[in-house]
Amino acid sequence: MTSITAYGGVGEIGGNKILVEDKGTRIFLDFGMSFKSRGAYYSPPFLSPKSEQALVELGILPRINGLYRFDKTEPAFDGVFISHAHIDHSGHVSMLKREIPVFCGETAKTILQAVSEIRPSNFESDLDGVQWKTFRTGKKIKVDSIEVEPVHVDHSVPGAYGFLVHASSGTIAYTGDFRMHGPRKDMSEEFVEKASKAEPIAILSEGTKPIGFYLSSTLRKPPYDH
């Protein structure tokens, strides 16, 4: 059975951290920074977090074992797929255990690394040792029982993708952020076409009103004691 758990991005704009589990395989779709929960406690540059632990203790990062650098337990996740380089989708990649591979487009990796270099040096901007695995549109990536098919979309940052996540229960279509009115709307149309052909059992898409995620299957509440 395939399950989807939203650890961020529901009832807020961005902060997406969507866990897909399938036959023991566990991947995240995006690992973004939640502006809403972070902004409730911090106001940079005067008030900034001091550690990963502080972010977890305040609930800004979900309390999950086997995921974060400071946590000494074994890695319990098989990969993190970043749809694009906006911070609300990628901003907490720095917190992840370095054994967990991070999949993203070539362009997104270039942007993330460049931003990391020019931001003030601290634990939130530190991408040293990240195990990047880059892809281009259409390249299917097998992670045990899950196969992820990235398809480019048009967005306000280059190198944006949606994902078709082929799992044992069927395909989940994750749109990432996209627009249909931009100069490369043909890329978004291609995603829609491929997603349609895959006959997905669930579609995850973000709205900015905010409307969170629409799911065609049941959304599990995060257990927080994983």
Ligand SMILES: [Zn+2]
């Ligand atoms: Zn975006």
